[in-house]
Amino acid sequence: MKTFLNRVLLIVLILLATFSCEPEVITNPDIDNTYIPTGILEVNFEIKHIWMPTDRIVRVGLHVAEEAQLLYQGNYIQSANVTDNMPFYSFHLPPGSYYYEAIIACICSGDSCSAGGFPGNQFAQKHTMGKFIIYDKEKTLVTPTFQ
Amino acid sequence: MKNTILIGFIFLLIGCESDFDLIHDGDPIPIVYCLLDPGEEIQTIRLTKTFVSDQGRGLPDSVELIYYQTQVNLAIEKMDGDQAIEHTEFNAVTVQKEPGLFSDEYHIVYQSSMKVTGNSTYRLIIYIPEEDKLIYSYTKTPGDFSLVDPAYPKLRSIHLMPDHNPVFHWTQAENAIIYQLCLQLNYYEIDSIGTSLRSEVVSLNTVIKNDNPGNYYVYDINSTQFYITLGNSMKEDLNLFRAFHSLDAFVVAGGSELAIHYQTQHEGDPFRIMDFTNIQNGIGVFSSISYSYTRGFKVTNQTVDSLAYGQFTKQLNFLDRDGNRKDQ
Structure with a gap:
């Protein structure tokens, strides 16, 4: 009798163990789990200039637009808050082709800026732009160069 | 003799007053807040005092409870070591506050025109003649930064x-x-x-x-x-x-005094808000x-x-x- 009861108990335990391990997947309807393809643009915005000390040249702007003419119109999709304390900037973008614009300015007084190749004196700016392509889950590195 | 004992007992029974006040109206404690601001020409000190409310309930319905109604002398001194090199007296000014929890009858702050310089030591002195009480505090103003x-x-x-x-x-x-x-x-x-x-x-x-x-x-x-x-x-x-x-x-x-006060308030524990003070013989904060x-x-x-x-x-x-x- 005791053996019979033990066997019944064992069967019940096995059945419970078999059927109770069905994990219920709970999904939160408020969280959109749709995967959005994204790549990263990395910009090595180092200041190099052969005619002038680099501490007298400052970063002024770094923008990304979908078309080249949109850069001229100021219709950027992203802009960085550039600083003199950081040369690397990154942008998270959906895959596709884009254009970037990088801007530097000379802060020397007198005629040092024009003598150094800037189009004007203090606060004269140089612009450069380029095309780049963003791939899903990949990094694209660009290094702006100024004439 | 028997009558004397009887009268004595009656006096004892009537004379034993068992009711007493749980809250004793002690001397009020001065509450002082002053933040020296080099960007302002007029500096301001806020001086109030503690009060006893009815059974600890409710806020004062009159501003007379929270402000000193007698003469109070307030001054801030710029220090050079132990010596005061500048002395500025402060005068009471009535201000109107926006409606809120506390009474908006009128409010008193103490103000004076005073130039505050960076990286200097200042001493706040308050004397309440009626209570012969001296309240004081020191602060060091922040230096230049960019x-x-x-x-x-x-x-x-x-x-x-x-x-x-x-x-x-x-x-x-x-x-x-x-x-x-x-x-x-x-x-x-x-x-x-x-x-x-x-x-x-x-x-x-x-x-x-x-x-x-x-x-x-x-x-x-x-x-x-x-x-x-x-x-x-x-x-x-x-x-x-x-x-x-x-x-x-x-x-x-x-x-630093402001930092500790902010941290205490930020932690949100109402029993700790009044814990920090750098005011001697009072409570509050004197900082810059x-x-x-x-x-x-x-x-x-x-x-x-x-x-x-x-x-x-x-x-x-x-x-x-x-x-x-x-x-x-």
């Missing part, structure tokens, strides 16, 4: 979007360990009468920095928080338009602040459009990058 970033407002535009939050860099101020990062939005208000230039300060982050940062401290601000705070603080008025003018960035540095500004930034077009149509500020009627309102 806001390193944002910089070059003539050249750079600030981009207030979550894709690239602005980063504040600033140097350490001597005697300061608490810093508040702020943006001031300057804008035109356009109504049927005309156009006026107005400002709104948005306090973004308060950080306590006690370490040596090397060159500078770094803290990035939350752009979304800027729009939320602005949307909550500015009044909605459909009869006027607003147009962006410029943005000023500034950092406020505060002394200092500023570093960079004014006159433009913002990117996306920022102007976010101000105009973003979910947190669209009700403020800001014009977009083209000077339009597309929902009008």
Whole structure:
């Protein structure tokens, strides 16, 4: 009798163990789990200039637009808050082709800026732009160069 | 003899007063708050006192309970070692406060014209003749410091979007360990009468920095928080338009006393709020602040459009990058 009861108990335990391990997947309807393809643009915005000390040249702007003419119109999709304390900037973008614009300015007084190749004196700016392509889950590195 | 004992018993029975006051009206404790501000020509001291309320319930319905009604002498002295080299007396000024929990009959602060210099020691002295009580405190004002970033407002535009939050860099101020990062939005208000230039300060982050940062401290601000705070603080008025003018960035540095007081309050424990005091023979805080500004930034077009149509500020009627309102 005791053996019979033990066997019944064992069967019940096995059945419970078999059927109770069905994990219920709970999904939160408020969280959109749709995967959005994204790549990263990395910009090595180092200041190099052969005619002038680099501490007298400052970063002024770094923008990304979908078309080249949109850069001229100021219709950027992203802009960085550039600083003199950081040369690397990154942008998270959906895959596709884009254009970037990088801007530097000379802060020397007198005629040092024009003598150094800037189009004007203090606060004269140089612009450069380029095309780049963003791939899903990949990094694209660009290094702006100024004439 | 028997009658004498009987009369004695009767006196004992009647004379034993068993009721007594649980709350004893002791001497009030002075409560002092003063924040020296080098950006202000007039310095202000707030002096109140503790009071006993009915069974510990309710707020005072009269301001007479919380202010000294007798003569009080207040002064702040600039110190050079043990010697006072400048002495400024403060006088009572009546101010009107906005309606709130406490009585809005009238309120008293003590003010005087006084120049505050950085990296100096100041002594606050309060004498209450009626109680022959002397209250005093010391503070060291923050030294000079610089806001390193944002910089070059003539050249750079600030981009207030979550894709690239602005980063504040600033140097350490001597005697300061608490810093508040702020943006001031300057804008035109356009109504049927005309156009006026107005400002709104948005306090973004308060950080306590006690370490040596090397060159500078770094803290990035939350752009979304800027729009939320602005949307909550500015009044909605459909009869006027607003147009962006410029943005000023500034950092406020505060002394160590202010930092401890802020931390105590920030922890939110009501029993600890009154714990910290640097006032001798009283309670409160005597501390100081200092500023570093960079004014006159433009913002990117996306920022102007976010101000105009973003979910947190669209009700403020800001014009977009083209000077339009597309929902009008």
